[in-house]
Amino acid sequence: MRSKGAFRTGIARDSNLTEASVSRILNELRKENIVEEKRQQTSNAGAPTGFVTLSKDIAILGIELSNSRLSFGVGDLKGTLDYVERMPASPQLSQQDFEHLFAEGTANIREWIGARGIALRQAAMSVPGYGREGGNPIYPWDIRRLALLLGEALPGVPLTFTNSVIAQAAFHRYSYPAGYDISGDHLFLFAGHGVAGVIVNDAAPVDAFSAFEIGHMVIERDGLPCRCGHKGCLEAYTSLRAISPIIGLSDADILTRGDHFMEALSVDPTARKALRERQFLLGLALGNALNLHSVPKVVISGWPSLMPEADRVAIADGLNQSLLGGYSPERLELAFIEPLIGNDPKAALHYAAYCFVRGGALDEKSGQHAALEEIA
Amino acid sequence: MRSKGAFRTGIARDSNLTEASVSRILNELRKENIVEEKRQQTSNAGAPTGFVTLSKDIAILGIELSNSRLSFGVGDLKGTLDYVERMPASPQLSQQDFEHLFAEGTANIREWIGARGIALRQAAMSVPGYGREGGNPIYPWDIRRLALLLGEALPGVPLTFTNSVIAQAAFHRYSYPAGYDISGDHLFLFAGHGVAGVIVNDAAPVDAFSAFEIGHMVIERDGLPCRCGHKGCLEAYTSLRAISPIIGLSDADILTRGDHFMEALSVDPTARKALRERQFLLGLALGNALNLHSVPKVVISGWPSLMPEADRVAIADGLNQSLLGGYSPERLELAFIEPLIGNDPKAALHYAAYCFVRGGALDEKSGQHAALEEIA
DNA sequence: GCAGGATAATTACACTGTGTAAATATGTGG
DNA sequence: CCACATATTTACACAGTGTAATTATCCTGC
Numbered sequence: 001m002r003s004k005g006a007f008r009t010g011i012a013r014d015s016n017l018t019e020a021s022v023s024r025i026l027n028e029l030r031k032e033n034i035v036e037e038k039r040q041q042t043s044n045a046g047a048p049t050g051f052v053t054l055s056k057d058i059a060i061l062g063i064e065l066s067n068s069r070l071s072f073g074v075g076d077l078k079g080t081l082d083y084v085e086r087m088p089a090s091p092q093l094s095q096q097d098f099e100h101l102f103a104e105g106t107a108n109i110r111e112w113i114g115a116r117g118i119a120l121r122q123a124a125m126s127v128p129g130y131g132r133e134g135g136n137p138i139y140p141w142d143i144r145r146l147a148l149l150l151g152e153a154l155p156g157v158p159l160t161f162t163n164s165v166i167a168q169a170a171f172h173r174y175s176y177p178a179g180y181d182i183s184g185d186h187l188f189l190f191a192g193h194g195v196a197g198v199i200v201n202d203a204a205p206v207d208a209f210s211a212f213e214i215g216h217m218v219i220e221r222d223g224l225p226c227r228c229g230h231k232g233c234l235e236a237y238t239s240l241r242a243i244s245p246i247i248g249l250s251d252a253d254i255l256t257r258g259d260h261f262m263e264a265l266s267v268d269p270t271a272r273k274a275l276r277e278r279q280f281l282l283g284l285a286l287g288n289a290l291n292l293h294s295v296p297k298v299v300i301s302g303w304p305s306l307m308p309e310a311d312r313v314a315i316a317d318g319l320n321q322s323l324l325g326g327y328s329p330e331r332l333e334l335a336f337i338e339p340l341i342g343n344d345p346k347a348a349l350h351y352a353a354y355c356f357v358r359g360g361a362l363d364e365k366s367g368q369h370a371a372l373e374e375i376a
Numbered sequence: 377m378r379s380k381g382a383f384r385t386g387i388a389r390d391s392n393l394t395e396a397s398v399s400r401i402l403n404e405l406r407k408e409n410i411v412e413e414k415r416q417q418t419s420n421a422g423a424p425t426g427f428v429t430l431s432k433d434i435a436i437l438g439i440e441l442s443n444s445r446l447s448f449g450v451g452d453l454k455g456t457l458d459y460v461e462r463m464p465a466s467p468q469l470s471q472q473d474f475e476h477l478f479a480e481g482t483a484n485i486r487e488w489i490g491a492r493g494i495a496l497r498q499a500a501m502s503v504p505g506y507g508r509e510g511g512n513p514i515y516p517w518d519i520r521r522l523a524l525l526l527g528e529a530l531p532g533v534p535l536t537f538t539n540s541v542i543a544q545a546a547f548h549r550y551s552y553p554a555g556y557d558i559s560g561d562h563l564f565l566f567a568g569h570g571v572a573g574v575i576v577n578d579a580a581p582v583d584a585f586s587a588f589e590i591g592h593m594v595i596e597r598d599g600l601p602c603r604c605g606h607k608g609c610l611e612a613y614t615s616l617r618a619i620s621p622i623i624g625l626s627d628a629d630i631l632t633r634g635d636h637f638m639e640a641l642s643v644d645p646t647a648r649k650a651l652r653e654r655q656f657l658l659g660l661a662l663g664n665a666l667n668l669h670s671v672p673k674v675v676i677s678g679w680p681s682l683m684p685e686a687d688r689v690a691i692a693d694g695l696n697q698s699l700l701g702g703y704s705p706e707r708l709e710l711a712f713i714e715p716l717i718g719n720d721p722k723a724a725l726h727y728a729a730y731c732f733v734r735g736g737a738l739d740e741k742s743g744q745h746a747a748l749e750e751i752a
Numbered sequence: 753g754c755a756g757g758a759t760a761a762t763t764a765c766a767c768t769g770t771g772t773a774a775a776t777a778t779g780t781g782g
Numbered sequence: 783c784c785a786c787a788t789a790t791t792t793a794c795a796c797a798g799t800g801t802a803a804t805t806a807t808c809c810t811g812c
Contacts, residue, residue, distance in 0.1 A: 008760080018800055023761060039760090039807090046759025047807040132670050134701040134708070197668075213667040218660060218698040221596070228700055284594060289668055291589040292573075294508050322594040324604055325510040332510070384789080394771055399790060415778090415789090422788025423778040 004078075005053035007042075026052060033057070054078070060356055061109065061123035061157065062349030065089065065139065066164055067193050067255055071345040072105045074113065074120070077353045079175050079346065083112050086344070091139055091227075098141050099149060106153035123150060123159040124352035126167035126345075128194045131211060137228045138194075160355045163211035164347070165196035170206045170354060171347035172301055172337060180337050185295045189214065189286065191302025192339060193251070195235040199293055206354055212293075215239065217285045234285045237278050240303060240341075246274045258341045262306040276314040279304055283318020283327075290332070291324050297333040305336035312336070380454075381429035383418075402428060409433070430454070436732055437485065437499035437533065438725030441465065441515065442540055443569050443631055447721040448481045450489065450496070453729045455551050455722060459488050462720070467515055467603075474517050475525060482529035499526060499535040500728035502543035502721075504570045507587060513604045514570075536731045539587035540723070541572035546582045546730060547723035548677055548713060556713050561671045565590065565662065567678025568715060569627070571611040575669055582730055588669075591615065593661045610661045613654050616717075619679060622650045634717045638682040652690040655680055659694020659703075666708070667700050673709040681712035688712070 006014075012022045029035045036055050039048040054077040064071045068090060074083040085108060087101055113120060127143055129136040136143075147159050169188035173179055189197040195215030201208075215235030216228050223232025224242075236242055244251045247267055254261045267275070286298065304312055315334065319327035340346075382390075388398045405411045412431050415424040430453040440447045444466055450459040461484060463477055489496060503519055505512040512519075523535050545564035549555055565573040571591030577584075591611030592604050599608025600618075612618055620627045623643055630637045643651070662674065680688055691710065695703035716722075 019761075020763080020801080021799060023763090024798085027762090041808070043759065043808090045757065045809050047761070049760060129700075132700065133672055134670065134699070137701045210669065212669075213700050216667045216698070216700040217664045221660075221697075229702070230697060230700075284597075288593045288664065291592045292665055292668055293586065293588070294510065296509055321597075321606060322592070323510070324505075324508065324589050324592040324606075325513045326605070395790075396772080396792080397770060399792090400769085403791095417779070419779090419788065421780050421786065423790070425789060 005051055008050050008052065011052065026050070054353075054357070058121050058356065059113070059118045060349060060352040061120050061154075062345040062347070062352045063105075063123065063125035064164070064167070064345035064348040065125070065127045066344050067342065069344070070101060070105060071348075072109055073345040073349050074109060074118070075349050077356065079171075079350050079353065081346065081349060083109070084345070085109075093141075095141050095145075099145065102146055103149050103153065106150055110153050120154055120157045122352050122356035123154070123157050124162065124167070124348050124355050125159060126162050126164040126348045126351060128164045128196070129211075129213070130161055130163045132213070158355070160207075160352070162207070162351055163196070163198075164194070165190050165198050165211045166206065166209050167347040167351040168301070169198045169200050169209070171350040172299070172340075173200055174354075175346075175350055180299060180335070182297055182299055182333075182335055184297065186297035186299055187212070187286075187290065187293070187295050189298060189300045189302070190339070191238055191240075191282070191300070191304060192341065193240055195239050195302075197289065199295060200299075205358065206351070207358065212289060214285055214289050217288060219281055219285050219288075234281060237281050243275060243278060243303060246271050246278075255342050259306065259338050261341070262303065272311060275307065276311050279307070279312060279314040280318040283315035283320075284322050285318075286315065287319040287322030287324075287327070290319075291322065296331070297335065299335045299337060301337050301339045303339070305338060381427055384426045384428065387428065402426070430729075430733070434497050434732065435489070435494045436725060436728040437496050437530075438721040438723070438728045439481075439499065439501035440540070440543070440721035440724040441501070441503045442720050443718065445720070446477060446481060447724075448485055449721040449725050450485060450494070451725050453732065455547075455726050455729065457722065457725060459485070460721070461485075469517075471517050471521075475521065478522055479525050479529065482526055486529050496530055496533045498728045498732035499530070499533050500538065500543070500724050500731050501535060502538050502540040502724045502727060504540045504572070505587075505589070506537055506539045508589070534731070536583075536727070538583070538727055539572070539574070540570070541566050541574045541587045542582065542585050543723040543727040544677070545574045545576050545585070547726040548675070548716075549576055550730075551722075551726055556675060556711065558673055558675055558709075558711055560673065562673035562675055562709075563588070563662075563666065563669070563671050565674060565676045565678070566715070567614055567616075567658070567676070567680060568717065569616055571615050571678075573665065575671060576675075581734065582727070583734065588665060590661055590665050593664060595657055595661050595664075610657060613657050616679060619651060619654060622647050622654075631718050635682065635714050637717070638679065648687060651683065652687050655683070655688060655690040656694040659691035659696075660698050661694075662691065663695040663698030663700075663703070666695075667698065672707070673711065675711045675713060677713050677715045679715070681714055 008019065008022055012019050026035065026037065030037065033055055035052050037050045037052050039050050041048045056076050058077050059074060060077065062073045068088065069086050070089040071086045073081045075081040085105060087105060089098065089101060125146065127139060129138050130143065143161060150157065150159050168190050183202065185199065185201050187197050188200050197212035197214045198209050199212065216230065216233045218230060218232045219234050220232035224236040225231050226233035226236040240254050241251050244254060249261065282304065304315065316327050384395065384398055388395050402411065402413065406413065409431055411428050413426045413428050415426050417424045432452050434453050435450060436453065438449045444464065445462050446465040447462040449457045451457040461481060463481060465474065465477060501522065503515060505514050506519065519537060526533065526535050544566050559578065561575065561577050563573050564576050573588035573590045574585050575588065592606065592609045594606060594608045595610050596608035600612040601607050602609035602612040616630050617627050620630060625637065658680065680691065692703050
């Protein structure tokens, strides 16, 4: 799932099939107009080899609920957005008002694709906190009803839901050219409007991932109140909303400025000290989380990525207080990547592409499925 | 993996194969002397059906490092122990002294099985904290060297290592008749000499489980010192060693008395209050853990299972302070099972049985493999 | 321009393991 | 002893794989 395509040799190697099997499978997929292939000369002598990409002619829909807004985007399997609409959506909306907003958005899409003769093949929606059987205390809406509404506006388009941090992790990991180059199992930690993580496992399909609600780990008994109703949650200390009073910007300002919001400031020493303390708590919670699910690498996407590297040492200090065996750079690799604040619904569109590839009647064990996953 | 065998119809159903395929596969396994089959009349008319069990003639070895002792046991695939030896093993032993102890134990086994003409087919060893790439701060020995020592004493016997809590979870879950009857994904939490958990996932093989080092989650900043070197770990509050001063028994006494250790006491109100506070902290950590890996059920095996049910409410109180969405019996099922204190090395023997079944050249995707797993 | 060599893709063939359904086996009751 | 019910086995067809031979497609040198 790399969005940039693959050579036949690589597909064969990574899917554990022979070139012969890959050849048969690609013939099928070409007939179904799912992949495209361009032969390229890659050696001085010999026949050109095929470079296989996903078809550009497949339109998909990404819907994202984040940053207190509901975003819709139509694009292709590579993640190129051709249509975007973002609508304010407060968590305080009633179920009915929220559904009305959603229906309005899908009606606008129907109009846009109707004018262009575009047929949507897949939709995906990411929601913070989605997937927990215990319910979602932050967005209490019945999200599954949206499938009915989408079915009315866009009949026949399959819709898949996922947790926002899973879509974010998949997007940051696999999109081209932005994807980060960290292989192997790792924890992807996102500190934005919400704080959450996900274990990224190269051997598992993305839809087998589950979100780590690390933001609601209680790291300070009777601490700051959190929007989830408890006290002392990590998110109460480390979300963008939690640090906006420290740096003197509203979270709407932060959303407008995007990744550059920290540059525009002159953060005074007192604020920097407070931010370091928040990063220490992030490290403490991270260590606790890694005790439960040990991985050798952590990728952090959020405001700590925008902080000076000297301040990030506080995360290591916090890790040292909780991680079993202690922290050292040899044992645990910490990477920081740009959060790309305000890019919704790109992550959901990316997840829709993934779902399209994963979808249909392909037997998960089959060679065809394995080969297609290597192309994606 | 139920240790008690299965009917052909059940094997076919659970492994998603037809009776025809199961019939072919069982023929192969009978030829290899891995399974036995006894036909039983189960209906008023009609042919008798086959009840398939694992062969009793296969001898395996379980080695367990727990309760400050090194235990060896030889038995069969059903878990019946025929030989047991337990040797004191302090964590302060040097690598050399520990290896010497291990060699002594394996020499005794070689002598015992030699006198009886028994050929061991599989060995497994469970070690607290095993499997973490960051090393084991509690047992700092190089455990993998034991494979060399076993290879010298018992050539040709494959040895598999696992974390103690994984072996405990598999043992409590699948052994017969003791196995607990909770289906679906759940968290198995063991509070004994150490405190740890494991997510039990019926769809995944046991050796894909990984231990939850929930015992080393820091739940009290600058709290009680833990044997791992940090302060405020859950284990510092809730291991048997941590509560032994509260109830006025040494942990050696606890080990001797087994599951009955709480009955023999008259725990005064002050001690009961202190134990409830410890259970509250267990609940708080449990909630944090379930935020990261959400499951609908938790099975607790340890001293809280031996406490009065009224006192266990403290666990729910702690859960309510941390679990996202709060705790209610509808959302999260808590079950308590007897810990079977002091039964080492039964859990490791059970894991050895599992490894034998899992072992050999069976393709994981194959029907034969699936069928065998249903028998085990 | 063509032949030789190198490399890639295709395809004939054999093999494996499955499901289906027919054939066979094994019991009970009248 | 036979009819009926149930279980097991097995012949057959099918699907998808790897192997290796065949075919295709390029570049270089003559």
